[in-house]
Structure formats: C-alpha cells, structure tokens
Amino acid sequence: MPELPEVETTVRGLARVLDGRRIARVELRRGDLRRAFPDDLGQRLTGATVTGMGRRAKYGLIATDRGDTMIFHLGMSGRWRIDPVELGAHDHLLIETDEGRVLALNDPRRFGAVDLVASNVLADWPAFKALGPEPLGGEVSGKWLKARLAGRTAAIKLMLLDQRIIAGLGNIYVCEALFRARINPKKAAGRVSRGKLDALALAIPAVLEEAIAAGGSSLRDFASPDGELGYFSKQFDVYGREGEACRGACPGVVKRIVQGGRSTFYCPACQR
DNA sequence: CCGACAACCTGACGGC
C-alpha cells in the first residue's frame, strides 16, 4: 500500500492527534510484525511527550522528549486508525494520548515494522544509512541520475525501486514517473539519455507532490489516519490500466509486464 | 558489486 505520499499523509494525520501530546498508554496486542516489537517499547513510550513527527523515505518518525524516536514502516498493508470504534484482529499496537485519543496500527499482512532508536543517532540507524536521497529533497537532478546510474545494466524501473538509489519510490509512482518522462521501463538504466533523465528528475517530485496534495492514493485498503480516502488513484495514467487507452496524445494501449516479480504498467507506443 | 529469486502474510477478486 503505502509509498512515500501515503506515509506522508499518514504522518500528517497522526500529528494532528499526537504531536505535542503525552502518551498515556501503550498496548501491544501481539509480539511482532515483520520482526518483534522492541522489548521496552511500551516502557519507553509510556509517559513520554511527543516532540515532533516526520518521515524518512517510507518510514514514519515519532520523536519524544526522552530522546527516543519511534520508527514505523507500514509494509504492504499497514495503516493507522484513529479512535477506532472497535478493535479488529489486525490492530496490533495501540497508543493512547493524554486526551484519550487512540491510535491503532493495523496491518493484516504484517510486513510492517516498529523500532525505537535514540534520536541523536537516528541517521546511523542501519536501515537509514543505506538509503539514497529523498526524492523531494531537491538533490535528484538529471545530472545526478546520469552519474548515479552510469554503467548500470539493470532496467531503469528496477533501479528506481531500489531504495539505495532514491528513497521512497514504490511500484505505483515509479510507473507513473516513467510514463511522464516517456521512458521505457525495460531500458537499461545506464543507457537512458540525459534528456530523458532531466524529464524524470522533474516527473518524480511532480507525481509525488500531486499525490500528497490529493491525500495519498486509495487502492484496496488505504485511508489516511482519520479515515478519509485519498483520491490520487483516480489520476493514474498507467498503473492498473492494462488494456486501456494511453492518456497521452498517442494511439497506444497500456501494457502490463512483470519485472523483478512485480507488475509494471506502461505505454509501449510513447515510452521508448 | 550485480542481479535473480524466494520468503514473509492475509485478503480480495475472478473463474469455474
């Protein structure tokens, strides 16, 4: 589910309830997601005050006045529910604020993860150290991409999904960005022209910003934390549109192929 | 270092 725009939407929604509040109660309703919750998660969060919230790649960050940052990843099916009317089987972690608001981390497939790291060494956390630059950080230009992808023979689609290259892109927005830049997803990354990479460097932040503005995508089970659905999915040019007409000014039909075991959607007529 | 592939887990959907 959640790529960068969905995580950003989630963090903003959570912040309205959680930022600046004291955590009154933490409840673990099972021992693990993808991996075990930290042993002392409840102990270190309970009674702490949230001093700031943010996002790195597809990770959400919740900092407290005890010098800890809780990191959450939503995996494929994770989401936070705010003040759920009743709890379900997949509400694995509950956080209750001093105002009595309840946040429930719900993740049916349990590909998500929660960690707790000292805030002053957050950048050294192994998973963060390996990440490439943020796609909205202004660092990714055509020139930068050209240098970063030089000599790489893997398909450009697969390179863009690699979080070590750029951190935060996922399957949907890679497909959409490649469409906008008119790049064939199968093209060897090192052989994409500088002109196309210039276009890509503009398309990536554009598509992400538009998705954030629309409140994140709504596929099968995404809703922003307050339950409001995102509407960006209605604007997809290629993702999930196999067999439908290309939205560009071309006679093409959107095709679905498999790369790295995952679906790629593109228009063979205008993405070359 | 690179690339291919499997594994993790549940739910939704389409075909029969």
Add this chain to the structure above:
DNA sequence: TGCCGTCAGGTTGTCG
C-alpha cells in the same frame, strides 16, 4: 455458494 488460483502498496536474505 464455494473452492482455487492469482495478485497486491515492500523489504530482506540467499545464491550464483
């Protein structure tokens, strides 16, 4: 109605 196969937003580890 129900069973079965396929697919889904991501990451991580192994193997050649």
